Amino acid sequence: MKSHIAVTGATGFLGRHVIKCLLDAGIDAVATARTRSATVSGCRFVSLDIANPPLDAFERLGSPEVLIHLAWDGLPNYRSHHHFEQELPRQYRFLKGLIEAGLPKLVVAGTCFEYGLQSGELSEQAPTNPCTTYGFSKDALRRQLEYIMAETSTSLTWARLFYLWGEGQAPGSLYAQISAAANRGDARFPMSGGEQLRDYLPVSQAADLMVQLALQSGGAGVLNLCSGQPVSVRSLVEHWIVEYDWNIIPTFGCYPYPDYEPMAFWGSASRLINYLIQG
Amino acid sequence: MKSHIAVTGATGFLGRHVIKCLLDAGIDAVATARTRSATVSGCRFVSLDIANPPLDAFERLGSPEVLIHLAWDGLPNYRSHHHFEQELPRQYRFLKGLIEAGLPKLVVAGTCFEYGLQSGELSEQAPTNPCTTYGFSKDALRRQLEYIMAETSTSLTWARLFYLWGEGQAPGSLYAQISAAANRGDARFPMSGGEQLRDYLPVSQAADLMVQLALQSGGAGVLNLCSGQPVSVRSLVEHWIVEYDWNIIPTFGCYPYPDYEPMAFWGSASRLINYLIQG
Missing domain, CATH: 3.40.50.720 (NAD(P)-binding Rossmann-like Domain)
Structure with a gap:
């Protein structure tokens, strides 16, 4: 049908x-x-x-x-x-x-x-x-x-x-930002602590x-x-770097965690x- | 002031x-x-x-x-x-x-x-x-x-x-109904089981x-x-009957309990x- x-x-x-x-x-x-x-x-x-x-x-x-x-x-x-x-x-x-x-x-x-x-x-x-x-x-x-x-x-x-996450995501999203940074050849990517579980x-x-x-x-x-499955944002980013063979190093702790989300939830x-x- | x-x-x-x-x-x-x-x-x-x-x-x-x-x-x-x-x-x-x-x-x-x-x-x-x-x-x-x-x-x-509860309450309320029944000389007052705690x-x-x-x-x-203070509806009604010296007897169990309220909450x-x- x-x-x-x-x-x-x-x-x-x-x-x-x-x-x-x-x-x-x-x-x-x-x-x-x-x-x-x-x-x-x-x-x-x-x-x-x-x-x-x-x-x-x-x-x-x-x-x-x-x-x-x-x-x-x-x-x-x-x-x-x-x-x-x-x-x-x-x-x-x-x-x-x-x-x-x-x-x-x-x-x-x-x-x-x-x-x-x-x-x-x-x-x-x-x-x-x-x-x-x-x-x-x-x-x-x-x-x-x-x-x-x-x-x-x-x-x-x-x-x-x-x-x-994925292709076509809004420019402000983590995936869009790091993939743009990697594609333009940035050496480092400033981000939050990355320990939050999502x-x-x-x-x-x-x-x-x-x-x-x-x-x-x-x-x-x-x-x-x-x-x-809970995954830390840090692990997710490291997974992307390996999967897409990006030559970029994340710098953790540059931004605070958002206050409208719990630290760990899935x-x-x-x-x-x-x-x-x-x- | x-x-x-x-x-x-x-x-x-x-x-x-x-x-x-x-x-x-x-x-x-x-x-x-x-x-x-x-x-x-x-x-x-x-x-x-x-x-x-x-x-x-x-x-x-x-x-x-x-x-x-x-x-x-x-x-x-x-x-x-x-x-x-x-x-x-x-x-x-x-x-x-x-x-x-x-x-x-x-x-x-x-x-x-x-x-x-x-x-x-x-x-x-x-x-x-x-x-x-x-x-x-x-x-x-x-x-x-x-x-x-x-x-x-x-x-x-x-x-x-x-x-x-009290004077001037909507005609459909328990207090208004039983006080109206008592005032018009009804012998009995049909009501719910009365065991609910409110x-x-x-x-x-x-x-x-x-x-x-x-x-x-x-x-x-x-x-x-x-x-x-939780009080059963039955006790409340009996309290009113004594307080206002009404000559009316409640008949419990005539109506079902409402399904949008818990049986006991305060x-x-x-x-x-x-x-x-x-x-």
Whole structure:
């Protein structure tokens, strides 16, 4: 059976990889974003602004069986009021419209920032306690969707993304910065202490998991989309240097650790693994 | 020093008692609500709709030193989408406007429903995990206010109300129902099993505590406004029957327990008591 899947935020970092996965799997994909980009090709593109969606947004997206919803404006400023003042209400209105129009299934990119300052291995059962406006707004969107979906037949998979890395990432990200520095021949790369433990996935793997979640029948509810393996940022950087044969030496301790993240946290991948194995 | 305090929701159940406490204490009070009511007298009344406040709302309220904010529409339906679709954004806009206009201190009525289905004694340190749209929306309003107040000099006291009872309560409340039944001479009063443990305050005592919180200098952050004493609903009803000399017999077990409340939960009053003693 050929599935028909639409993707918002399709021109973004993860979105481009999700589109590629869908096309590689022979799935009928519709990509949507505000403006077309050369990074997305090989599928139908629908220009759409979530802040001002047309009344027939569901039909314009080709009445998809699944929407993979990745769009979210205002990053990487995790503490902007934009997230709850503009983004939350507009995202809620957009998705509510699609649900009311008959969307059967919604897969949304959540975030580990919903957990807030909780350390160690985080399972989906942990109560959310976001400390950033970004994490709060994603958490609030999920709750609002759960409230309205209790009265509809639309199913929800809420995939809490942990950390991603890979080609096409925003210029401010660690991976983009060190690869740019290595490519321009910098001898050293100033960075944080690097001892913080995180949960990292290559973006292509995260995209593949998103597509697997979309292809399952029904909704999974809340799932961590993560490796389940804590890794220090220092080890990750050293892994990249070896893998890409970069001639650069990291200088640790140049920048402080961010205060909106715990020093050590990673996702439990048990639910994700059980769900994808057992369906 | 004569304080100047404005009160929203002044014609409501708690509001009327708060106004009375303020006037008894010789405080210069301004009462506000959409429409004037005979239940509020002896102070200045300002008609104001929170959904459409005037640009000079702060000045119209007499540029108060403290706002005691009790208004909240859409109760007692704890699960209506109204709470996050309409009430949350309009309350946020209204209060943000007052904060930007220079309001020095805000005392807001929160709710024990912010905690969600957590049993036993609840302290303010417990992470919130609301299961009703009402609890979620109050919790979200508090978080949004905290985010914007981090950048202003306005101070916040967020008083989580547990259960109240007393004259003037909504007709659907337990106290209003049994007192009406007793007054009309009913022999029996059908009710729930009555074994659930709750935290009850007489409304006059809750109003007095709200005024004490308003008169403290600075903000207390989140506080439970509660007795700290678990009491079964059965015992409370039996206490009322004795206190008011009603000739009515409760019939327990006629109605199920609500599924949006834990069977047994009450507030820890330690923070409240310490704060009011130590200032």
